[in-house]
Amino acid sequence: MLGWLGVxxxxxxxxxxxxxxxxxxxxxxxxxxxxxVSVMKSDVNALKGNVATTAAKIEARQxxxxxxxTGKRDLAQLAAMLPRADAGGDALVTAxxxxxxxxxxxxxxxxxxxxxxxxxxxxxxxxxxxQLAFVDTATNAAQARLKETQTLVRRLGLDxxxxxxxxxxxxxxPYIPANSEELTGAEPRFKDLYLSWKKLTTLEAALVSIPxxxxxxxxxxxxxFGYRYDPFxxxxxxxxxxxxxxxxxxxxxxxxxxxVGVAGRSGGYGNLIELEHGRGMATRYGHLSAILVQPGETVxxxxxxxxxxxxxxxxxxxxxxxxxxxxxxxxxxxxLAASSxxxxxxxxxxxxxxxxxxxxxxxxxxxxxxxxGIGGR
Numbered sequence: 001m002l003g004w005l006g007v008x009x010x011x012x013x014x015x016x017x018x019x020x021x022x023x024x025x026x027x028x029x030x031x032x033x034x035x036x037v038s039v040m041k042s043d044v045n046a047l048k049g050n051v052a053t054t055a056a057k058i059e060a061r062q063x064x065x066x067x068x069x070t071g072k073r074d075l076a077q078l079a080a081m082l083p084r085a086d087a088g089g090d091a092l093v094t095a096x097x098x099x100x101x102x103x104x105x106x107x108x109x110x111x112x113x114x115x116x117x118x119x120x121x122x123x124x125x126x127x128x129x130x131q132l133a134f135v136d137t138a139t140n141a142a143q144a145r146l147k148e149t150q151t152l153v154r155r156l157g158l159d160x161x162x163x164x165x166x167x168x169x170x171x172x173x174p175y176i177p178a179n180s181e182e183l184t185g186a187e188p189r190f191k192d193l194y195l196s197w198k199k200l201t202t203l204e205a206a207l208v209s210i211p212x213x214x215x216x217x218x219x220x221x222x223x224x225f226g227y228r229y230d231p232f233x234x235x236x237x238x239x240x241x242x243x244x245x246x247x248x249x250x251x252x253x254x255x256x257x258x259x260v261g262v263a264g265r266s267g268g269y270g271n272l273i274e275l276e277h278g279r280g281m282a283t284r285y286g287h288l289s290a291i292l293v294q295p296g297e298t299v300x301x302x303x304x305x306x307x308x309x310x311x312x313x314x315x316x317x318x319x320x321x322x323x324x325x326x327x328x329x330x331x332x333x334x335x336l337a338a339s340s341x342x343x344x345x346x347x348x349x350x351x352x353x354x355x356x357x358x359x360x361x362x363x364x365x366x367x368x369x370x371x372x373g374i375g376g377r
Contacts, residue, residue: 211255241322270312
């Protein structure tokens, strides 16, 4: 009996030892599985975070582009909406980042986070590629249109940079320096697009000050700008404008939008209207038979402001027309010659159109010499 009890006890102890070892192994396996599940949950959460971040980033870009193309062109709003670059730059997942990592195979193989992320982010990557291609196209279009507008402005003897600088306090909205805080951290390609569009928008807004509308619909050019023989004393004299002869009472129109500075009798000009268009530009309309505006009144481009006559120092019915920049008289003929191009550019600026600008072509002004309607300053 004692021998049997000894053998039974030994067998029971041995059996319990086996059971404990198996239990410990199972517990260790469960702990490993739990750790793997935790890692997988972490990977999934990270993937969700990356997807959400990427979607938000693309959405921010899309909102910026949509606002840019509405034509409203609020520069301060656009600057605030500029997409920001993260620490990894302005690109999403790249092929180099998608290389598989080593892991176990079979039932214990681990999920590759990079490959899983690549699969989920692939549609976003394609969309981003399309967005950036559009940004490059839009930037090139804005720069091309800017060059065309600059060429047009230079044809008129004006400095495009001067017009842009004067837009800081003139019409066209606030001037936003390129190094302003609003642009800090912006994605480079979107920043380039914004700066190109801002410069184009500011320059086109400045075009509203350029006198591009012909002040008379029907006229004959009887005297040009520059030195000539004075019709009254026969001596050489400087003629500060153009003499445009026509019928008594012929309508006279504002060459550009502005504010009436002078509207009344003024020496040799006779009945004179002077319009101030901003950015140092002004126009004068002399020898009028009737004045239809008042000092301080705001007028639109093409608005009827007076009627042709022969008041003041004049030999016949005509309009004495001047264009002045910073108080200095300049030749109005280039402005009349480029009228259609400037008007088209002004129309784009007002409408906020997104298509490329009208190509600038060389144009010439051909005038004939007439004997009637000479005079003025």
